[in-house]
Amino acid sequence: MSLSVKHLLGIKDLTPGDIDLILRTADQFKDVLQRPIKKVPTLRDTTIVNLFYENSTRTRISFELAEKRLSADTINFAASGSSVSKGETLIDTVHNILSMKVDMVVMRHSASGAPHFLSRHINASIVNAGDGINEHPTQALLDAFSIRERLGGLEGKKVALLGDIMHSRVALSNIYLLTKMGAEVTVCGPPTLIPKHIEKLGVRVSYNVRETLAWCDVANVLRIQLERQNKPLFSTLREYSLYYGVNKALLDSLNKEIVIMHPGPINRGVELNSDVADSKQSIILDQVQNGVAVRMAVLYLLAGKKEEALS
Amino acid sequence: MKSLFNQQQLQITIERLAHQLLENHLDFSDTVLIGLQPRGIYLSDRIHRKLNALLPGAHIPYGKLDITFYRDDFNTSSELHVAQETDISFSLENKKVVLIDDVLYTGRTIRSGLDALLDFGRPESVELLVLIDRRFSRELPIQPDYVGMTVDSVATQKVRVLWKEKDEKDEVVMLD
Incomplete structure (x- = not known):
């Protein structure tokens, strides 16, 4: 083999x-x-x-x-x-x-x-x-390995990719891998950071973080890649954090425990708050x-x- | 295809091997059993079970070792080997190790196994138990301590041990 x-x-x-x-x-x-x-x-x-x-x-x-x-x-x-x-x-x-x-x-x-x-x-x-x-590709493989380790498999699992989908190579590799292995994928972020026609890859698109988190088993929070954004795609980091950042209060309001991942490096307080990144829900260091x-x-x-x- | 052992002979031989181990190790206080993946573990499972029946109450540490990452033919072999589970949940430091495999042929698997064992500590001694010894075909100076049956064969022949757990019957056969 x-x-x-x-x-x-x-x-x-x-x-x-x-x-x-x-x-x-x-x-x-x-x-x-x-x-x-x-x-x-x-x-x-x-x-x-x-x-x-x-x-x-x-x-x-x-x-x-x-x-x-x-x-x-x-x-x-x-x-x-x-x-x-x-x-x-x-x-x-x-x-x-x-x-x-x-x-x-x-x-x-x-x-x-x-x-x-x-x-x-x-x-x-x-x-x-x-x-x-x-x-x-190796990031998507280690993400899949970590999901499989925590949840016992990939097939039928609901995975959300949150944030800067447009500039994220991690997002694209994850989409290919998870859809090939039979997981369901939703991408979520501001409309300016989600490429047009991405649903052709077999994923759902959502612009509402709360709704997406309530749906998924695992949320893979992606880094805002300011170095690749040649034009302004959202007003301020503060505004991004307010509408699309993941924090403990948001997770606690879901009535279920989801697994939090991040490929690193984390912009603490932007896409992910420290009270989540360092919590036991987070498997960032396992990744x-x-x-x-x-x-x-x-x-x-x-x-x-x-x-x-x-x- | 020639049958070398039927089910009854296999059972008697495994029983004899277990008794020989007992003779040399008595209460198994410092001895551990290690079966080699993938096909050695059917034999080591049975030997372990037999010894547990002979020594009720004795807790004999038993592990499984995969040697895929220690092979000496990684760059020359045409097929890539898929690794199996290694499960050794104890240290081998100062233990008497009994290494168990089904067929001893060139000795290269055992050499890799010795290499792999050292990553789990420095054993006091290592003995080798095999069901079938294909003698006169060794490529390395490795000899077994416990042998089920010695077989004379040529390189074109293959000796295969079939196990009920995997192959639906117990038998040892030689294929031409």
Whole structure:
């Protein structure tokens, strides 16, 4: 059994069987991470480069830790401080790195489609760690893993994605994944932050946070991405927080307990209040913990794939 | 296809293996059983049950070990192995470990198993119990301590242990 793809560019390309295989493999890696010795020798002859053209805390540390737990050799590359500032192109940079016998590329880039473009020019397996406003597949996988862990499964579960749907690669990857696995999805936010025709992807659209929270089992609260908003899409952060922010008083008025998620980094007091983010309803830190196991599963399954293609 | 063991022979052999373990470990105060995933656990389940029946009241720690992430053929094997559950809820530090698998062939699975075991502590000793020993086919210097049956076979043949829990009958067969 193995994945149907050579690269993890997006959830869009995966089959439900692929997603299930990744999550089941991640179960075993999560178990490895609970042991006194949290490391297995599986990828000891594999070298992986983490190519980050955009800032990251969690994803980058999580990938690096996943690689180290698998005994792979890792190289970290940040665009700032590299020859990118001298004008080297993406393909040139990657070809130069790969010529030093690197087997896999983990890449984050601010341009949507950058990893897809790269996959047409190199042989190494690519893992997309977030490309512009397109996809962030490993985030969606770890979100699914965390929902499955808390609620026992994905099928038939009601998941709300709240906030900046327009600029969120996490939202798009989550929509693809959850609909493929039979969950129901509602996206909710101000009309200016919800793309037109998004219901074509099989999701419901709501502009009312309270109604959406009352409907769902899980609310994945997304970050307001001011850095990607080139024009004003709402008046002030204060107004956004007033109408679309999630706080304890709102959750307490629902008469049911829903699970709160956030991909991080949190804008505390904007999309999510501290009294919710740090409550026991929140599984935000579980998400981060699960991220390592899920990324180990992705790297393991793709590294196996690479050799299959050769033989 | 040649039958090597029928249900009755299998049962008698498992009983003998359990008694041999008992002979060497007496009250099992420092001994733990570890079955190897995926197919070794049917044997280890039965041995564990048998020992519990022979030593009522003794609590024998029993775990399951998956060696997928420790294989030495990750980059050469054509198929990707799907990991099974590892369930060892105790430390192996200073314990006498009995490693249990159904068929011993090249010895590579056991080597991976030894590697994996060390991640759970440093055992005082490790013994190997197998139902079938395909002798003269070892690729590594690994020998069993307890053997159900020794079989002479060539590389093109396959020895398969069938279990009622999984394959609807108890039998050991050799496939050409």
